[in-house]
Amino acid sequence: MSFSMHGVGVSGGIAIGNAHLISHAILEVPYYVLPSAQIPDEITRFETAITTTRNELEALRVNIPAGSPAEFSAFLGLHLLILGDNTLSRTPIDLIKSQRFNAEWALKQQMDTLLAQFGQIEDDYLRERKADVVQVVERVLKALLGHSSYMPPPVSAELGRILVAHDLSPADMMLFKQQPFAAFITDVGGATSHTAIVARSLNIPSIVALHHAHQLIRENELLIVDGQQGVVIVNPDRQILAEYKLRQSQWEIEKQKLKRLKSTAAATLDGTAVELHANIELPQDIPQVKASGATGIGLFRSEFLFLNRDDLPDEEEQFAAYRKVAQDMKGLPVTIRTLDLGADKQLRFADRSGDNPALGLRAIRLCLAEPQMFHTQLRAILRASHYGKVRLLIPMLSSLSELRQTLHLIGHAKQELAQESVPFDTLIPVGGMIEIPAAALSAQAFAKSLDFLSIGTNDLIQYTLAIDRTDDTVAHLYDPLHPAVLQLIAMSIAAADRAGIPVSVCGEMAGDAKLIRLLLGLGLRQFSMHPAHVLTVKQQILTSDLPHLTGVAQKMLKTYEPEKLHQLLARMNA
Ligand code: PEP
Numbered sequence: 001m002s003f004s005m006h007g008v009g010v011s012g013g014i015a016i017g018n019a020h021l022i023s024h025a026i027l028e029v030p031y032y033v034l035p036s037a038q039i040p041d042e043i044t045r046f047e048t049a050i051t052t053t054r055n056e057l058e059a060l061r062v063n064i065p066a067g068s069p070a071e072f073s074a075f076l077g078l079h080l081l082i083l084g085d086n087t088l089s090r091t092p093i094d095l096i097k098s099q100r101f102n103a104e105w106a107l108k109q110q111m112d113t114l115l116a117q118f119g120q121i122e123d124d125y126l127r128e129r130k131a132d133v134v135q136v137v138e139r140v141l142k143a144l145l146g147h148s149s150y151m152p153p154p155v156s157a158e159l160g161r162i163l164v165a166h167d168l169s170p171a172d173m174m175l176f177k178q179q180p181f182a183a184f185i186t187d188v189g190g191a192t193s194h195t196a197i198v199a200r201s202l203n204i205p206s207i208v209a210l211h212h213a214h215q216l217i218r219e220n221e222l223l224i225v226d227g228q229q230g231v232v233i234v235n236p237d238r239q240i241l242a243e244y245k246l247r248q249s250q251w252e253i254e255k256q257k258l259k260r261l262k263s264t265a266a267a268t269l270d271g272t273a274v275e276l277h278a279n280i281e282l283p284q285d286i287p288q289v290k291a292s293g294a295t296g297i298g299l300f301r302s303e304f305l306f307l308n309r310d311d312l313p314d315e316e317e318q319f320a321a322y323r324k325v326a327q328d329m330k331g332l333p334v335t336i337r338t339l340d341l342g343a344d345k346q347l348r349f350a351d352r353s354g355d356n357p358a359l360g361l362r363a364i365r366l367c368l369a370e371p372q373m374f375h376t377q378l379r380a381i382l383r384a385s386h387y388g389k390v391r392l393l394i395p396m397l398s399s400l401s402e403l404r405q406t407l408h409l410i411g412h413a414k415q416e417l418a419q420e421s422v423p424f425d426t427l428i429p430v431g432g433m434i435e436i437p438a439a440a441l442s443a444q445a446f447a448k449s450l451d452f453l454s455i456g457t458n459d460l461i462q463y464t465l466a467i468d469r470t471d472d473t474v475a476h477l478y479d480p481l482h483p484a485v486l487q488l489i490a491m492s493i494a495a496a497d498r499a500g501i502p503v504s505v506c507g508e509m510a511g512d513a514k515l516i517r518l519l520l521g522l523g524l525r526q527f528s529m530h531p532a533h534v535l536t537v538k539q540q541i542l543t544s545d546l547p548h549l550t551g552v553a554q555k556m557l558k559t560y561e562p563e564k565l566h567q568l569l570a571r572m573n574a
């Protein structure tokens, strides 16, 4: 039966391929009833997984990397205790014996029982240990399922494989960077969630917020994914298939044509120069940046070096990664953002998400709470600054005192390196991200102590409109044209201009073709985006009439009427 589903397109293009359903270990563990003869083997399998997990945790505890937060050791000790408790290490064996459950299912059942008991505990501290139980169970499940339970097999068929998932974290998504897939679709997630951002960096059509795709689509069914329109067609008939094949080749032709703009300088019709930089997650993204013609890295999301591993990268490892990017970019600016961990990007071994993770210990707040971890990163970035044009960017600033504390720590790291005679750029530019309304409203004060500003519109919109960017139930409220958002962006640009420092936008708005002229009109001259968007954005800029856009943008800043705002935007894009 053919049917279609609608979601939120996060990366354009059309893919045609076979569905491959994937699931997160904890969300969907296999269930089967064992033949009696297999029970002893299943018990051995379970016990082996417990031993493997214990060995992993013990190895981690004796090799705690320098710079790890002080609580890591205690935290690993707690996980070992939970693992060793009979309720986790023995009761599942009883379930395997009495119910003939497979080991994964027995463990999951026992975890659910324990979590239900935890829910009734009054004590906050004990209740919060729920997350630790889940993490320990996840580790054992990974050991049972051969670690990579949700890594799909490599593509073998002629048609691409289309991954269908209920939900994936940004860390899960990183695992797919090396895999050749044709498209990606998920049930949940917002267009500016980090999961969507990583999906976009895979440069394949992707759609989020499809709600029931993982339930309704079956393994190997033929799918058409239109990432531009956010539409998935399941089991298309021959006519629809032919139509989409045609659209797919037209899309490819357009992409090829755009490539001619690669070495054209980005400037508006009156010759005003505009800088187009790229956002990256890992040093491996550099070839894509080079192919895009971007003239620098406007945002290196350094926290992705910390995901999908059981330890923290030490100073040498971080230094090697940052130096590689600095050297590969050959003197072009490389903006390394200090760790933006927290919220949807948690360390595998130290999940610190509270009830409201986006409002919790995230980004610079986490770094100031873990000064040793931050110090290690600062030293690594400073050392890399000797090998290229490195800039340092601080995420999620909210107050002047936070900014001063951060600058003090940067000064301290510099002093230490100088004493050790380690070379670094003593004049390394330090910038701040404007991602919280408080930061936009304080931009003038921040600008006095900073060398540049970078507006993170993904978070600025999330925090201004109070919509969780990972929650698809409020995704429809994400509105870059909201008058409050426009005022805050304009205010931040004006503050940077007054202070005589550069300002860029590095959120997803900067890569959205229909919003480029609006940002130009608001005075923006630096954009940073996923490399896949650079040429489309350049095309917009090359045909932009700046005086006209400036006039229309001023009108937009004076209206609160949504309809009028859309009309004015359409006038800019006509
Ligand atoms: C932003 O918030 O706009 C931004 C660029 O940072 P991130 O998307 O990594 O939170």
Ligand code: MG
Residues within 6 Å of the ligand: 395, 435, 456, 458, 459
């Ligand atoms: Mg952000």
